[in-house]
Amino acid sequence: MYAIFNAMKNLVRNLGRNILLASVTLAVIICVSAALAIGNTSEKMIEDTRLQIGSKVSISLDLMATHEQGQGPDNLASIGIEDYLSYGESDYLDKSVFSVQIPMYSSTVFAVDDETKGQKEWQNQDGSVAKAPTLMLVGNSDAETLSEFASGEREILPGGKMPEELNECAISSDLAELNNISVGDPISIQGQSQSAPNYELIVSGIYSDKTAAYASPMYQFQGLVHLGQRNQVIATYDAVMSKGYETDEGIDFQSQYYLKDPRELDKFEAEVRSKGLPRDYSVSINQEELDKVTGPLAGMRGASSTFMAVILSLGGLALALISYLAVKERKYEIGALRAMGMEKAMISLCLLSESVAITIVCLALGLFAGRAVSQPIADSLLAGQVSASQAQSAGGGGKILMANGKTQTSGVNSYTPISEIEVALNAGTMVQIAVLALALALLSGMVGIVSIAKYEPLKILRERG
Amino acid sequence: MSVLELENVSYAYEGSSKAVFSDVTLSFEAGKAYAIAGKSGSGKSTLLHLLGGLDVATRGRVSYGGESLADMNRNRYRARNAGIIFQGLNLLTNASALENIVLSMRISGMKGPGLKAKALELLARVGISPEKASRKILKLSGGEQQRIAIARALAHNPDLIAADEPTGNLDKDTEYKILKIFEDLAHKEGKCVIIATHSKRVTAIADEIWTVDKGVFRSVPTKRN
Ligand SMILES: Nc1ncnc2c1ncn2[C@@H]1O[C@H](COP(=O)(O)OP(=O)(O)OP(=O)(O)O)[C@@H](O)[C@H]1O
Ligand SMILES: [Mg+2]
Numbered sequence: 001m002y003a004i005f006n007a008m009k010n011l012v013r014n015l016g017r018n019i020l021l022a023s024v025t026l027a028v029i030i031c032v033s034a035a036l037a038i039g040n041t042s043e044k045m046i047e048d049t050r051l052q053i054g055s056k057v058s059i060s061l062d063l064m065a066t067h068e069q070g071q072g073p074d075n076l077a078s079i080g081i082e083d084y085l086s087y088g089e090s091d092y093l094d095k096s097v098f099s100v101q102i103p104m105y106s107s108t109v110f111a112v113d114d115e116t117k118g119q120k121e122w123q124n125q126d127g128s129v130a131k132a133p134t135l136m137l138v139g140n141s142d143a144e145t146l147s148e149f150a151s152g153e154r155e156i157l158p159g160g161k162m163p164e165e166l167n168e169c170a171i172s173s174d175l176a177e178l179n180n181i182s183v184g185d186p187i188s189i190q191g192q193s194q195s196a197p198n199y200e201l202i203v204s205g206i207y208s209d210k211t212a213a214y215a216s217p218m219y220q221f222q223g224l225v226h227l228g229q230r231n232q233v234i235a236t237y238d239a240v241m242s243k244g245y246e247t248d249e250g251i252d253f254q255s256q257y258y259l260k261d262p263r264e265l266d267k268f269e270a271e272v273r274s275k276g277l278p279r280d281y282s283v284s285i286n287q288e289e290l291d292k293v294t295g296p297l298a299g300m301r302g303a304s305s306t307f308m309a310v311i312l313s314l315g316g317l318a319l320a321l322i323s324y325l326a327v328k329e330r331k332y333e334i335g336a337l338r339a340m341g342m343e344k345a346m347i348s349l350c351l352l353s354e355s356v357a358i359t360i361v362c363l364a365l366g367l368f369a370g371r372a373v374s375q376p377i378a379d380s381l382l383a384g385q386v387s388a389s390q391a392q393s394a395g396g397g398g399k400i401l402m403a404n405g406k407t408q409t410s411g412v413n414s415y416t417p418i419s420e421i422e423v424a425l426n427a428g429t430m431v432q433i434a435v436l437a438l439a440l441a442l443l444s445g446m447v448g449i450v451s452i453a454k455y456e457p458l459k460i461l462r463e464r465g
Numbered sequence: 466m467s468v469l470e471l472e473n474v475s476y477a478y479e480g481s482s483k484a485v486f487s488d489v490t491l492s493f494e495a496g497k498a499y500a501i502a503g504k505s506g507s508g509k510s511t512l513l514h515l516l517g518g519l520d521v522a523t524r525g526r527v528s529y530g531g532e533s534l535a536d537m538n539r540n541r542y543r544a545r546n547a548g549i550i551f552q553g554l555n556l557l558t559n560a561s562a563l564e565n566i567v568l569s570m571r572i573s574g575m576k577g578p579g580l581k582a583k584a585l586e587l588l589a590r591v592g593i594s595p596e597k598a599s600r601k602i603l604k605l606s607g608g609e610q611q612r613i614a615i616a617r618a619l620a621h622n623p624d625l626i627a628a629d630e631p632t633g634n635l636d637k638d639t640e641y642k643i644l645k646i647f648e649d650l651a652h653k654e655g656k657c658v659i660i661a662t663h664s665k666r667v668t669a670i671a672d673e674i675w676t677v678d679k680g681v682f683r684s685v686p687t688k689r690n
Binding site for chain 2: 002003006009013014332333335336337338339340341342343344456461
């Protein structure tokens with residue numbers, strides 16, 4: 001006990017050297033706590049995202065598989081809307097979301113970017129000539145899954161609300177301004193073919209829209225204004241389907257299934273196969289999307305662990321060196337203690353308790369400072385990762401062209417990569433830091449102990465004479 | 466009664482082929498003061514290091530109370546039985562005099578709240594005031610440091626006191642006072658006091674004087690006898 005007391009006094013007696021040791025220890029602890037906080041937080045966010053996105057299952061035509069089997073597009077098995085609906089009735093699912101998109105034309109509501117004012121015509125697949133579509137009617141069975149609204153890129157302006165009733169819709173503020181439409185006004189839109197149903201809808205909400213105007217600049221170039229983001233008319237799924245669509249002829253139908261537990265994908269697939277889903281269709285989570293969203297985080301986690309490894313090895317080396325030099329400098333003191341009869345083990349314990357004490361003080365300060373610096377570091381790291389991943393995905397070609405030549409422009413599956421992270425220094429992380437810091441203390445203490453072990457008291461004292 | 470005995474002791478420093486001394490047989494008794502005199506480099510300090518349990522004989526046997534130092538826990542021996550005053554003092558230089566002495570007491574296993582008072586008493590005995598007692602060793606004069614080293618060697622009340630040139634840095638008056646302490650330790654407190662020295666004044670208080678020259682120890686008659 002007295003020896004430990006003496007060791008603590010030594011901390012003050014050798015203040016200069018201990019301040020040096022403490023500075024290195026502190027720097028290491030701050031860096032390690034920042035790295036750990038960032039690493040652990042990204043880890044957790046990756047896990048959360050995996051649970052979120054990983055639970056989202058799509059059933060889609062597997063073009064690769066059918067191509068390999070040598071099948072042409074004509075003899076593909078097809079499944080109908082009622083099949084998709086039936087897959088949704090499963091105990092493995094939390095919910096199913098269905099969305100439809102139907103190209104529309106209106107003689108009273110002109111589309112943004114439509115210079116012809118609704119006069120353009122084109123030939124339908126059946127050969128008939130009709131007015132070219134200018135608007136896109138979007139129906140979605142779960143407004144919460146409209147990612148543009150979830151991400152805040154689209155926002156319902158005050159005084160309006162998302163469509164709920166069968167006769168309600170929401171439109172972009174650009175479209176509203178162009179046609180002088182306010183909340184409560186009726187609009188009238190028509191389907192493409194003569195037989196296609198018309199919709200009489202009341203505008204329940206107008207939203208601001210910061211999404212890219214077109215998913216691909218080609219659409220705008222070709223005058224496909226109905227593919228423009230501003231020209232969407234958003235209604236509920238029920239509203240769109242209320243006109244009695246039974247097949248997906250002429251409409252773009254999509255379904256998303258949300259598993260209760262992402263690990264039950266196989267069971268869900270077995271179930272839908274038993275309900276008759278052909279082999280040409282795959283049941284899968286969107287790995288690419290998952291990677292895109294979690295990519296920046298994974299990059300950050302990697303960077304933080306590399307950083308930590310570097311810091312720990314450099315810091316450990318520096319501490320080991322300082323303690324080695326410190327013990328060399330203190331060998332007369334140690335010799336004197338040995339001459340006074342203090343056991344080697346006791347001296348070792350003292351050296352160890354000195355470095356542990358320094359570490360504990362640094363730990364308190366370091367956790368505090370680490371907490372303060374980890375957020376800005378995480379923010380800037382993440383910003384770098386996000387722009388890197390954006391550059392990557394831009395190079396990769398952007399939106400996906402569907403089997404039927406339509407593009408997937410809206411609806412349930414366009415997650416944006418995570419660009420914000422809240423770094424938390426939670427209890428678990430603090431324990432990790434404490435363990436690492438104490439390991440460092442032990443390391444520097446051990447270096448001291450090993451280097452004094454070779455000294456005999458007389459040898460040390462002799463060297464002074 | 467002999468406390469400490471050397472039987473046919475030889476010692477050579479590691480890596481040195483020439484022995485500092487060989488085949489030395491000596492015996493030291495409680496209640497007596499011994500002076501070891503000899504030229505510089507003759508081996509006085511080396512002998513005291515062996516007696517103090519800081520090193521072991523290359524050959525032969527050094528025993529304390531009949532037990533060989535080579536076989537005993539010499540840490541414990543240094544902490545409890547022997548009080549060594551080094552030629553180089555070996556004080557903890559960035560601690561205070563008081564701390565040096567209390568620490569020595571603690572290492573020897575002494576406990577209790579009275580240690581500080583005891584240490585101050587001991588320091589007063591060698592002429593160190595309480596004010597100087599709480600100063601760092603480095604801020605004290607050579608003579609003051611020497612007296613603190615003496616006080617520290619006595620701190621744990623050892624049976625054997627081995628002092629290497631303990632009065633080298635002292636003026637005549639102080640030297641006299643210190644020698645009086647050594648004399649009392651031997652004659653009044655029954656300690657075995659062994660002093661390596663060049664000083665005539667030291668030999669004057671000794672009950673036995675040994676000279677060492679070229680590795681050979683010779684007994685010299687004292688004025689007392
Ligand atoms: N560490 C050492 N290694 C080798 N030889 C040593 C070592 N220390 C001392 N010696 C040699 O041992 C001999 C005895 O040295 P010692 O220090 O015992 O002499 P001393 O009588 O105490 O001298 P002084 O009066 O100068 O203190 C000397 O010849 C010295 O050179
Ligand atoms: Mg000497």
